[in-house]
Amino acid sequence: MKITFAESAKADIAAFIVDEGDQLPEAAQALDKASGGLLSEALEGGRFDGKTGQQAIVVLPKGAEARRAVLIGGGKPKKRDTRALENIGAHLVKAIAASGFKTASLVAGDAESAARAAVGAKLAAYRFDTYFTKMKPDQKPSLSGLTVVTTDPKGAKAAYLPLDAATDGTYLARDLVNLPPNDLYPESFAEKVKELAALGLEVEILGEKQMAKLGMGALLGVGQGSVKDSQLGIMKWNGGKPGEDPVVLVGKGVCFDTGGISLKPGPGMEEMRGDMGGAAAVTGTMRALAQAKAKVNVVGLIGLVENMPDGNAIRPGDILRSASGQTIEVQNTDAEGRLVLCDVLWYAQEHFKPKAVVDLATLTGAIVISLGHHHAGLFSNSDDLAEELTKAGLAEGERVWRLPMGPEYDSLIKSKFADMRNIGGRAAGSITAAQFLKRFVKDGVRWAHIDIAGVAWVEGEKAPTDPSWASGFGPRLLTKWIMDNYE
Numbered sequence: 001m002k003i004t005f006a007e008s009a010k011a012d013i014a015a016f017i018v019d020e021g022d023q024l025p026e027a028a029q030a031l032d033k034a035s036g037g038l039l040s041e042a043l044e045g046g047r048f049d050g051k052t053g054q055q056a057i058v059v060l061p062k063g064a065e066a067r068r069a070v071l072i073g074g075g076k077p078k079k080r081d082t083r084a085l086e087n088i089g090a091h092l093v094k095a096i097a098a099s100g101f102k103t104a105s106l107v108a109g110d111a112e113s114a115a116r117a118a119v120g121a122k123l124a125a126y127r128f129d130t131y132f133t134k135m136k137p138d139q140k141p142s143l144s145g146l147t148v149v150t151t152d153p154k155g156a157k158a159a160y161l162p163l164d165a166a167t168d169g170t171y172l173a174r175d176l177v178n179l180p181p182n183d184l185y186p187e188s189f190a191e192k193v194k195e196l197a198a199l200g201l202e203v204e205i206l207g208e209k210q211m212a213k214l215g216m217g218a219l220l221g222v223g224q225g226s227v228k229d230s231q232l233g234i235m236k237w238n239g240g241k242p243g244e245d246p247v248v249l250v251g252k253g254v255c256f257d258t259g260g261i262s263l264k265p266g267p268g269m270e271e272m273r274g275d276m277g278g279a280a281a282v283t284g285t286m287r288a289l290a291q292a293k294a295k296v297n298v299v300g301l302i303g304l305v306e307n308m309p310d311g312n313a314i315r316p317g318d319i320l321r322s323a324s325g326q327t328i329e330v331q332n333t334d335a336e337g338r339l340v341l342c343d344v345l346w347y348a349q350e351h352f353k354p355k356a357v358v359d360l361a362t363l364t365g366a367i368v369i370s371l372g373h374h375h376a377g378l379f380s381n382s383d384d385l386a387e388e389l390t391k392a393g394l395a396e397g398e399r400v401w402r403l404p405m406g407p408e409y410d411s412l413i414k415s416k417f418a419d420m421r422n423i424g425g426r427a428a429g430s431i432t433a434a435q436f437l438k439r440f441v442k443d444g445v446r447w448a449h450i451d452i453a454g455v456a457w458v459e460g461e462k463a464p465t466d467p468s469w470a471s472g473f474g475p476r477l478l479t480k481w482i483m484d485n486y487e
């Protein structure tokens, strides 16, 4: 869907925001008159009164400016924050995407409001339907263009550009999470990463031999039961001053997580196609930064593996040697994400001098129990960094909630046989996972870990801006965080 900004527009569908309990807006008066009062009629008798999420579709007489008018509930204007504006755009798209009409206009006020309504519209227009072979034309969306009418088209466009880049990053992250594991495995994921070089990213892929040379026994251990080759994806966006230290993002990319020899139960296992959500978030963010030409140096590192049960798979009891030299007793092969991340985190600090390292991972089921589906879990050794991320998440609607860490939790991952074990027992499962990662963070390095197991995909009721299974969580939060604090 192509989005443009203008001071006025002619389209098949003319949409207007109606404030809750209020009359038709000024902008709709002319069309109302020309149609003999059909728009104001829509405000009478029925239940449409401008509440959030309500829509009224009005068929206009032949010869009118547009074929349909749509009234979108705007809720109370005082409460119209960023999310509400995005939802207005999203509700409009949901109402008319498959209406059979191609173009629409939405009257949205000032530059900031217009940009946010546009973001919401685009987020809602996402589709993942390439695997349906029998879709009839009338099941496909018809809407191809939206003009957002604003008093300041120039300002709206300027505000929209970086947000649009982040949204394209969200699209990419959604695609990656939605893709089935037979089509998205470490090497095919790496191929998609290579395609991003076209946007100006510097991309390098390491295979198993190179990772073995780096001593990445933990990451390679997870992948050793799979017939697929494990990969390390390295993406660099050099938009800042040459030689300036980068921000480093690290993503868990378990393309499918069966649990390995500690096999997961069958029902619901298909969801583990999304266990590369952290890597998807990092990849989407790198794409966004490149598209927005952010003036900052950022490195994205993704550990890509498949966790399978096999004659060659790691066993509970195995002791792995990580790239840091620390040894890990595997007590559960399903706690594989931390094994992947620890080697990639180490790589981040050995090869770069990061201003901050942030890792994202669908790491623990326990975080879903703690926070449900509306906040990701945040862990950090830096109060500043935690605050920066919390703020950025609130601003972009990808919220994080900080949980505690501490030496008492760290003692839960002691092992009788090695430097540590990869599980901590039933209590505080998300925290012990974070404590495990922290053992691979060097002193003085600002680090945060975001557990996105509850937010990378959501079944059931969701925001109108989140139309598919995969939410694409990450790029909006991370681009905002980087641009606000490091550009």
Ligand code: BES
Residues within 6 Å of the ligand: 257, 259, 275, 332, 334, 335, 336, 337, 362, 363, 364, 365, 366, 368, 423, 424, 429, 453, 454
């Ligand atoms: N990928 C899972 C975590 C997960 C669970 C993500 C639900 C999304 C939704 C992770 O690899 C895992 O299996 N974690 C185990 C750890 C346990 C064995 C210590 C878990 O959470 O059960």
Ligand code: MN
Residues within 6 Å of the ligand: 257, 259, 333, 334, 335, 336, 337
């Ligand atoms: Mn697992």
Ligand code: ZN
Residues within 6 Å of the ligand: 254, 257, 275, 334, 336, 337, 362, 363
């Ligand atoms: Zn996993």
